[in-house]
Amino acid sequence: MDLVELLQQAQRLANDTKMEMEMGVERTMSQVLQATQELHSRVTQTGTNDLQAHILLGSKGVDLPKLTQKLETLSARQSFEPLDPVTDTDVQGYLKNERENAILSVIDETNRSIFESVERQKWRCIYAEWGEEKESLLNALVGPGQQDFPDVQRHMVPTAMADEPTPYSRMNVIQQLYAKQITAYNESVINGSQRNNLVSTFAHLSHDSFDDSLVTEMWNVLEFMTAVTPLSRNIDPIKSRQTAPQFIQQARTYLERRYKTYMNKVIEQNLVLARRGGIPNVYNVVGSYVGVTFQQPQSLYGLHDVSNGRPLWPLIYYSLRSGDLGAAVQYLKESGVCPDLLKLMTLQKMGDTDTSTAKIEGQLKLEYNNKLHVCTDPYKKAVYVIVLACDPHDSHAELMRSIDDFLWMQLSILRGQEKRDYNIEQLTYAGLQSLILDKYGENYFNAREKTPLYFQVLALTGQFEAAIEFLARTETNRPHAVHMAIALNELSMLGAPSSVKQPLLSSEPDDPSPMKRLNLVRLIVMYAKCFEQSDTEQALQYYYLLRHFKSEDGSNAMLSCVCDLLVENCDDRMLELIFGVEDEFNSFRFTGGIFAEFHTMDYDKYSLAGMVGDELSKRSNYESAIKLYFIAGQLDKALRLVCSLLSQVVHQQSRPGSMRERLCGVTKRLDAALAERKTDVEAHVIVTYTVLSQVMEFFDFHHAGESRLASEILANNRLIPANSYEVDECVTNLKRMGPEIIKVLPDILLAAMDIVYGEYVSQRGTSGSGSVFGDETKSENKEAVLRQLRARAKALTNMAASVPYRMPSTTNQRLVQLEILMH
Structure with a gap:
């Protein structure tokens, strides 16, 4: 660079410096202070948080501007915002939507389950706290001690209760009054x-x-x-x-009598205006009532045939409303108007229904349709409608002051199917x-x-x-x-x-x-049903009223209702109430009972007892069914159910209150009954019952430790073999018996094997040392006894294997195990 260029550059710099100095803005101290305060307020209001964030994140090595750019690139769409619809041909869009839907459904389901779990936990905690609070409050309610109130003497209040309290009646006073009348009627x-x-x-x-x-x-x-x-x-x-x-006529007569009562009340309240007198008949009552009702001149506006302040057609209408056609004819005859209508009403009063009546009716209907249909006198129009039984759509709003008036008007214009005139519209019943x-x-x-x-x-x-x-x-x-x-x-x-x-x-x-x-x-x-438990006698009186009704299967409705009552509540008290008590001279006869009053040729209390027994048997309530069968005298059905129950409990030990103990009482009663009516029961049922009774006795001896007596019972009934030669015979006998014996056979075999094994252990223990006896002959005899016991055990296992029924695996295992122990 030469000196010329250096000079030019220095001049430019000088010029720039001079321009900047010339453009500078001079401020006073107050202006500078004001600008400083404005700048400070803006920074503290808007920028402080950002500055502090920059300072905090910068000290930790975080670049806040770059982080802000990354956050802005994220999707702003809400997580649970509905997905955009896609066309059917957009496979990728469809799969994407399905994937997102699956994710969203999982999130939503998880959120719901978490909320429900938290809600349950919250209420569980609340209930626990409430329970603790209630417990603390109850503990705090402990009565004061005597030392706290030394002057207070405590007295015990005795409470007296009946020995046999009766249930409170669920019938109110009105129901009881009705029930008394029903009982008297029955x-x-x-x-x-x-x-x-x-x-x-x-x-x-x-x-x-x-x-x-x-x-x-x-x-x-x-x-x-x-x-x-x-x-x-x-x-x-x-x-x-x-x-x-006659039903239509009865309804009209009832409404007419009630309206006559109403008119008399109105007249009695206005005796001065009514000016009542003469013979006390409908003619004079209607006249007095009309005099009271139409006393004001404005009430006569629009009415036809008014004479001396008494309108004609209200007199005729109220006579018909009171049910007196004769009074209406008399009023019409005195007026001298409408001779055709008078003739028709006279014929109707006389009961004449010949062809001349039909002709007059036709003429009057034509007159009504041409002139009277728009008549200003509502009473005259109503009289024509009633006499001619036409125009059922006219509401007669001016005259309908109550439901009785409306209903009477409709009943008055009825025509039967045989009297209908199909040329015009008429009202039928x-x-x-x-x-x-x-x-x-x-x-x-x-x-x-x-x-x-x-x-x-x-x-x-x-x-x-x-x-x-x-x-x-x-x-x-x-x-x-x-x-x-x-x-x-x-x-x-x-x-x-x-x-x-x-x-x-x-x-x-x-x-x-x-x-x-x-x-x-x-x-x-x-x-x-509401009171049959507390007031059974009254309920039966109502059920007796249903004796003529039959169901689809032919059963009597009364018996069905009583049967349902006994099935739901079949205790001894209810049975005694319905059927009475057993006769001391005849076990199959019951005296007393409510149902004895309702016997007929079709049914009695014994047939009812059999019906209830069948229903109880269907519901597997065998013990109650046996009671009912015994009341009905149906020993065959009772024995079948007893055999079924014995097969379930005969092998058990007898305990107080158990079914086995209850069945012992039933068997004693049946044994006494069979002695009198053995022919009423099938032979195989008696055999099954007898064998089960013997088996029950066998198990009683077995549980009592009486092995010898128990073995004698089995030997007498030939239920189990004494040796292998008798196996086939016992199996053959078993096939002839009922399924109840087969059901208890495994327990019999186990009990018999236990008896044999016990005898074997006893004999084996006494024959263990020959030096004690010193007699070889006695030892040989005991060895023979042991062999015999082994043979009996072998026969039992052979029978278990030969019976054509599937024995329980535990039974076979136990039999084989005991037999092996005897060798």
Whole structure:
């Protein structure tokens, strides 16, 4: 570099320095202090943590910027974020998703199991702590000592309990009152005396003893509806009810009588306005009632044929509403209007149904459709609808002030199938029933809160079964529903299903819609099950009402119910209560017992005992079944069960309270019974029982150490061989015996081998030293005895091998082992 260049470079540096000095910013001390404070605040607010992190990680050799870059490269997607969907052809994506799904499911399952385990451990610890706390609190409740309260004298309060306490009745007062009437009714049936009408009996009971007007009203409705001509017991109640017009007439009459009562109450409350007088008949009652109801001039607005402040058509309508067609005819005749209607009503009153009536009806229906259909007088329109039985869709809202009014109107316009005019739409009995039960239903009538009202509506439309089923849903009304069903069934007015296994409410394919059938068996069983343990006698009275019902297999419903009762509770107290006590002169005769009152030609208590015994035998309750078979006099079945039980316990030692000890008492009773009725039992059963009895005696001697007596029993019964020549004979005899003997044979062989081995050890011990006796002849005799014992042991092992039944391996091993020890 020459001097020129060096000079130029120095000038440039000088110029740069000068420019920087010229661009410098001069600040005062206050400005510098303010800038310093702002810089310090920014650093302390945002950068302190980063600086400290840099300093801390830098001191440990960690490069924080590089670590931050690595963290940013990681996926930010959450671990349990749903996987991206892949197409069906993307195999790699599908496999990747499946792998990730598997991993996620394992993680999720592990997380759930850990959470559940921790939760269980937490509650276990909490319960343990609670238990310790309760224990400490109970320990702290120890009563004070006498020294703490020296002036307090403790007195013991004696408690008296009955020697034989009776269970507390589960029947309330209403149920007990009903049960008394059922018992009295059953007694009259059994004695053959005249039966009372249960509906009337229960209706009077509710009126006299129940402090519930709603229940009394329900019984009154049912009593009134059943007060018809007795129906044939050979005709199905459902079909006869649908075709019998008297049920419709009864419902109308009941509603009309109730409305007359209501009108009289209104008149009595307004005697001045009613101006009551004259003969006390419906004609004058209706006149007085209309005078009270239409006293204001505005109440006559829109009404036709008003004379002297008395509207005509309300008089006619309320006469019909009260059930007096004659009063309606009289009012219409006095007015002098509508001669055709007067003629038709007169013919209906006289009961004339000839062709002239049909002609007048046609003319009046035409007049109604042309003019009166839009009439402003609701009473006149209602009278035409009632007389002509037409226009069922008109609600008559102006006149319907209660459910009774609506139901009476519907019943008044009914037409039977044989009187229907198919040219116009008319309402039938089945149509009204469907309207009440299906279309309107429980919600429309607010049945849950107004149960008696809905029951009355169903009963008045002839739907007894549906009404009783609805009433039986609540526990409070169930006793009334059960006895209503019983009373109707005794009058042959209750529709029952073809099978006793049907639901509580069902219908048959041939039944007219919407009629239902009520399963009385299921209803009574459901009701009596609640108290059959505490009030068994009353429960049997209800089961007696089911004596005419049969199940699919032909069994009697009453016997089935009592059988179930005894199967569930078959103790000595219940058996004595049902069947009585054993006659001291005849062991097969039982006197007393509740069921003795219910005997008929079809069954008695002995057939019931056999039925219960069979059911107990099916359930493997053999000991109780034996008791029932003995009551029934069925010794053959009792002996079979005794043999089966003896084969299981005959080889055991007798202990107090064991089955073997209980069977000893049974065998003594059976031995006494067989002495009188041995011919009633099959021969092979007697043989099996006799052999087992001998085997039981054999084991008693064996366990008592009486080997000689035990051996004599085996020898007398030829059960085991004395030598090898008798093996075939014993095996042949064994084949003729029952399986119960085969079952106990291994124990017999082992016991016999133990007896032989014991005798062998005894003989061997006495013959061990000949010097003691000094007699060679005696030694030879004892050797012969030992050989005989060995021969007996050999015969036992041969028999075990020759029996065509599979012997237990332990039995064969024990027999062979003892035989080897004898050589």
